[in-house]
Amino acid sequence: MRCEIVDVLADGRIVSPSAERNKGPITEILMHVLPTQGNVLEVSSGTGQHVLHFAQAMPHIRWQPTERDADCLKSIASWLAQAAPPNVHWPIHLDVHDEIWPVADVAAVVCINMIHIAAVSATEALLRGAGHVIAPGGILFLYGPYRRQGRHISPGNETFDERLKAENPEWGVRNLEDVGLLAACEGFELQETHDMPANNLSVIFRKR
DSSP states (O other), X not given: OTTSOOEXXXXXXXXXXXXXXXXXXXXXXXXXXXXXXXXXXXXXXXXXXXXXXXXXXXXXXXXXXXXXXXXXXXXXXXHHHHHOOTTBOOOXXXXXXXXXXXXXXXXXXXXXXXXXXXXXXXXXHHHHHHHHHEEEEEEEEEEEOEEETXXXXXHHHHHHHHHHHHHOTTOOOEEHHHHHHHHHHTTEEEEEEEEEGGGEEEEEEEEO
16 A cells, blocks of 8 residues: 555565555455456556466466556566566556556456545546446456445544545545445446455446
């Protein structure tokens, strides 16, 4: 998550402690909700630690990592170069606000820890873009902290929300019900939510 201390290795790999901690629990959920094969687009792949772990745990899925940040793109490429997983495409640039995304007709879109460190317009753009590229019946998976019915689910999340807004007034922990309404406008139905470590949620939508 934002505000944590990360390490940058000599080869450009960024090491996020939170990504290292949560990649296992997230993988367990993804193995439950994703199809057994197909193409999966990861939006805002961050350091690359997640997609590498997912690819190794789910070898029959082909993964496409994306980022808009140049340092993160370099980090993803460096992580992949170290392990050379055969089922991960080279990372490509994607800003969710782009009118046309560089990938289409995917089985799922996965987006982890993005929407709370971006303006609300990024959430709207993410859902709109995902609605265009996910095949009917496909999955949209979101992970991160959320409020439920306007309330924080823990004091820690409330403190985190205050820190985010102090850094940028457009950031903040979103209300899950608001995200659900925006998703419905793009043709998604909320299927499942799962409580996750550190007061996060895994949220699974299905494309109608």
